[in-house]
Amino acid sequence: MSASQPTSLPRTNSLTAPLTLSFIPVGIAVNLTIGTLAHAMKLPLYLDAIGTIVSALLLGWRAGVIVGVGSFLLGGVLTNPVLPWFSGTQAAIAIYVHVVAQHGGFKSYRRVIAAGLGLGIVAGVVSAPVIAVLFGGVTGSGASVIVAFLLSSGHSLLKSVFLSGLACEPIDKLVQSLMAFWLIRGLPPRLLKSFKNRSI
Amino acid sequence: MLVEKIPPRLRATLVLLTIIAVVICKWPFWLFLVWLFVLLPTSAYAGVGRAHMTFCASFLLPIGIGLLVIWGAIVGAPPGAMPRSNPTAGTLYALTLLGRLTVFSCVVQILYLGLSPQRLITELRGLGVQREFLLVTLGALAILPEVRMRAVQVYDAGRARGLLHRKSLPRRLRLVPYVLRGLFSWTIRSAIERARLWEERAIVGPVPRSACCPTATTVGPSVTVVEGANFSGRTAFLRTLSRTNGSIYLGPEIYNYLSGLSLTVQDEMELSPASHEVSTSIIDSLAIRHLLSRNPLTLSGGEQTSVVVAAALASCPTTLSVDCSLEQLDASRKSRIIQALGHHSSLVGASLIADNRLEELPEMNALKKVTPNASVIENAFDVRPVTPVHKIDRHFHGCTVQVAALNFCYQREIPVLKDCSFTLEPGVYLLTGKNGAGKSTLSRILAGLLKPLNPCIVVNGAPRALWQEEGSIFCYHYQNPDAQLFATSVGEELALAPNEFRLSNSTELVSDMAECFGLSGILHEHPLDLPFVLRKRVALAACFTSGRPWIILDEPTLGQDNSTCRSLAETIKKLVQKQVGFLIISHSGFFVDLLPSRMLHLRDGTIEAG
Numbered sequence: 179m180s181a182s183q184p185t186s187l188p189r190t191n192s193l194t195a196p197l198t199l200s201f202i203p204v205g206i207a208v209n210l211t212i213g214t215l216a217h218a219m220k221l222p223l224y225l226d227a228i229g230t231i232v233s234a235l236l237l238g239w240r241a242g243v244i245v246g247v248g249s250f251l252l253g254g255v256l257t258n259p260v261l262p263w264f265s266g267t268q269a270a271i272a273i274y275v276h277v278v279a280q281h282g283g284f285k286s287y288r289r290v291i292a293a294g295l296g297l298g299i300v301a302g303v304v305s306a307p308v309i310a311v312l313f314g315g316v317t318g319s320g321a322s323v324i325v326a327f328l329l330s331s332g333h334s335l336l337k338s339v340f341l342s343g344l345a346c347e348p349i350d351k352l353v354q355s356l357m358a359f360w361l362i363r364g365l366p367p368r369l370l371k372s373f374k375n376r377s378i
Numbered sequence: 379m380l381v382e383k384i385p386p387r388l389r390a391t392l393v394l395l396t397i398i399a400v401v402i403c404k405w406p407f408w409l410f411l412v413w414l415f416v417l418l419p420t421s422a423y424a425g426v427g428r429a430h431m432t433f434c435a436s437f438l439l440p441i442g443i444g445l446l447v448i449w450g451a452i453v454g455a456p457p458g459a460m461p462r463s464n465p466t467a468g469t470l471y472a473l474t475l476l477g478r479l480t481v482f483s484c485v486v487q488i489l490y491l492g493l494s495p496q497r498l499i500t501e502l503r504g505l506g507v508q509r510e511f512l513l514v515t516l517g518a519l520a521i522l523p524e525v526r527m528r529a530v531q532v533y534d535a536g537r538a539r540g541l542l543h544r545k546s547l548p549r550r551l552r553l554v555p556y557v558l559r560g561l562f563s564w565t566i567r568s569a570i571e572r573a574r575l576w577e578e579r580a581i582v583g584p585v586p587r588s589a590c591c592p593t594a595t596t597v598g599p600s601v602t603v604v605e606g607a608n609f610s611g612r613t614a615f616l617r618t619l620s621r622t623n624g625s626i627y628l629g630p631e632i633y634n635y636l637s638g639l640s641l642t643v644q645d646e647m648e649l650s651p652a653s654h655e656v657s658t659s660i661i662d663s664l665a666i667r668h669l670l671s672r673n674p675l676t677l678s679g680g681e682q683t684s685v686v687v688a689a690a691l692a693s694c695p696t697t698l699s700v701d702c703s704l705e706q707l708d709a710s711r712k713s714r715i716i717q718a719l720g721h722h723s724s725l726v727g728a729s730l731i732a733d734n735r736l737e738e739l740p741e742m743n744a745l746k747k748v749t750p751n752a753s754v755i756e757n758a759f760d761v762r763p764v765t766p767v768h769k770i771d772r773h774f775h776g777c778t779v780q781v782a783a784l785n786f787c788y789q790r791e792i793p794v795l796k797d798c799s800f801t802l803e804p805g806v807y808l809l810t811g812k813n814g815a816g817k818s819t820l821s822r823i824l825a826g827l828l829k830p831l832n833p834c835i836v837v838n839g840a841p842r843a844l845w846q847e848e849g850s851i852f853c854y855h856y857q858n859p860d861a862q863l864f865a866t867s868v869g870e871e872l873a874l875a876p877n878e879f880r881l882s883n884s885t886e887l888v889s890d891m892a893e894c895f896g897l898s899g900i901l902h903e904h905p906l907d908l909p910f911v912l913r914k915r916v917a918l919a920a921c922f923t924s925g926r927p928w929i930i931l932d933e934p935t936l937g938q939d940n941s942t943c944r945s946l947a948e949t950i951k952k953l954v955q956k957q958v959g960f961l962i963i964s965h966s967g968f969f970v971d972l973l974p975s976r977m978l979h980l981r982d983g984t985i986e987a988g
Contacts (some may be wrong), residue, residue: 193510194510194582195573196573196574196576196577196582197569197570197573199510199513199514199517199573199576199582200517200569200570200572200573200576200638201566201569201573202514202517202518203514203517203518203520203521203569203638204521204565204566204569206518206521207518207521207522207524207525207565208525208562210522211522211525211526211529244514248514248515248518249518252515252518252519323448326448360555360559361558361559361562364559364562364563364866365562365563365566365904366563366567366904366905366906366907367904367907368904368907369563369566369567369570369906369907372570
């Protein structure tokens with residue numbers, strides 16, 4: 179590099195901002211701890227995307243995608259080997275939440291209910307092909323039994339997976355959206371101001 | 379360790395080969411055998427993820443197999459295969475799918491989780507992974523145990539305040555949201571604080587600080603004391619100073635100033651750019667060599683302070699501000715830190731210390747002192763001075779607590795408390811003893827957080843099982859206020875315990891205490907928005923409104939100036955007249971002298987009455 183060229187300016191990329199970098203592990207921890215807890219308590223809910231939703235709302239979709247994908251990759255090694263294959267669903271969740279929040283979908287509890295139901299459909303649609311193609315319908319979760327039941331009653335694999343997804347996902351994602359919204363509402367208002375890119 | 383000897387490229391290739399092998403493999407039985415006879419023993423030998431493997435074998439595997447059997451029974455065969463009713467084929471098919479994933483994740487665990495974080499960083503960087511990505515990964519690995527510890531702390535703090543003491547499940551569930559939200563807000567607060575620290579210590583940021591430290595001689599006296607009372611502008615002064623490039627600010631809640639990226643103290647030191655020799659001399663001067671292999675999160679407050687100061691010194695800052703972080707330390711550690719700051723003055727441009735009651739240390743008088751100009755400071759909060767409470771209308775039912783031959787030990791460890799016997803009558807007791815003598819263990823037993831080995835506690839003549847009614851006799855005020863703040867406003871926080879215990883005329887008690895602690899102007903603020911001094915006051919006030927006959931105060935004067943201490947002592951005396959008892963753990967000689975107290979000295983796990 180010649181001396182006449184300007185020295186590199188400080189990066190303004192929001193992803194490498196210290197706050198984003200220190201928040202991402204927190205988001206991953208929220209995803210994994212609550213998710214593992216729900217898994218261990220054999221709840222019919224996944225509850226493994228609350229951190230993703232919170233980060234997408236506070237820091238934007240890129241951070242949300244990193245939290246979601248990161249927590250599922252890490253979770254694959256630490257807790258449940260099935261998780262990494264659903265990273266795409268997590269990315270879709272982060273992007274959906276960001277877009278909806280930009281249009282005021284996370285302003286009040288009523289809107290959050292609508293947004294959460296929509297999120298469930300998105301998540302169901304995105305994860306159905308993965309479950310069907312990669313796992314043949316078996317993921318080791320409670321929903322696998324529903325898939326098995328639908329399969330044995332004569333539906334095609336993709337259709338069974340899709341139907342079972344639509345039965346479970348919206349309730350799960352509704353609960354998760356509400357929890358994320360409630361947690362952010364409880365944050366100290368002055369602290370909330372440190373998140374410049376928040377869409378809530 | 380064997381795993382560490384594998385070269386990075388071979389390691390990456392092995393993972394790739396596993397993926398291919400697992401995808402090709404069609405025989406679940408073989409996968410299962412590989413898992414059982416190769417991977418499981420390897421992980422046991424290498425000590426990698428042993429806990430996780432046990433968890434898998436004892437918990438996940440039976441459930442998984444159970445589900446697969448159900449699956450096989452219902453579906454009968456792989457999708458698309460004929461004939462449809464063949465449970466064995468269906469189960470085997472499902473087993474293959476799960477076996478692939480399990481084997482893959484096991485291989486990754488053995489190959490990568492066995493590495494030390496430092497090794498992991500160098501290796502992944504060698505494979506061309508970005509630095510920021512590594513930091514985030516490390517942070518995520520380190521934060522999982524941290525969140526677990528914090529969850530336990532917040533839950534215990536809620537129990538110690540008596541918020542969860544009811545036996546009935548619905549009442550307990552009603553308070554779960556408070557605990558969840560408290561934990562979340564506290565963790566986010568720490569994340570924000572940490573982001574600032576990472577920048578200050580040049581762990582992240584546009585321009586990494588060069589590894590060469592200034593070797594020039596120091597300018598003037600190396601350690602300066604910043605004087606002033608609470609809200610005189612000390613913290614504002616130091617915070618402003620730390621915004622200049624390359625300065626580090628360390629505040630009173632010391633655990634927030636650990637990087638949160640390291641699993642051992644050694645790693646924490648290596649995150650700083652100082653050379654090995656410099657780090658070694660810093661470690662020796664602060665006497666933390668014996669802590670190097672420990673997890674910084676599990677250290678005591680005093681040890682954490684030493685580690686944080688050491689890591690900050692190794693980052694070679696232009697100025698290093700230590701704001702009220704030293705008060706909970708015993709005198710010898712305090713003077714060691716101050717000496718170390720002076721000794722390593724070649725690394726630091728200037729060290730500034732602000733703290734209350736530093737004058738108790740003799741060597742303080744030799745240091746240079748500055749007082750920030752208070753007229754320019756404007757407070758963001760409507761804070762009033764702490765005033766002794768005028769009158770207390772409430773009558774408390776005084777409790778005499780007798781403890782006879784209390785024994786306690788943590789699992790599989792040497793006894794912490796041996797045959798402790800003492801009687802507590804309403805009044806002020808001072809619990810003293812060295813670090814690790816069992817002061818906090820005793821407090822936790824009295825608060826009902828721990829169960830003693832033998833039933834030995836008698837309250838007003840009747841034996842009580844305090845561990846079944848946590849926080850009902852003793853309300854325990856933690857040293858760290860952040861873990862025990864749950865509500866979204868100061869007013870709600872003060873009213874939590876009175877509502878839970880259904881105290882009559884609790885409104886007056888709450889408003890009296892808010893008045894007394896100077897909080898009446900900020901009742902609508904979020905407790906976690908306040909500066910440390912005020913958070914500590916809110917947590918104290920919340921204990922005083924709980925209406926319990928006994929209050930345990932762990933370092934109540936942290937961050938509080940002398941006039942606040944005097945008012946606090948006056949309030950305590952007033953409450954003692956109303957039959958409230960106090961058990962106080964404090965390192966501040968000034969505060970202790972203000973109270974007419976009796977001594978309970980813990981030595982080697984037994985009480986020596988003084």
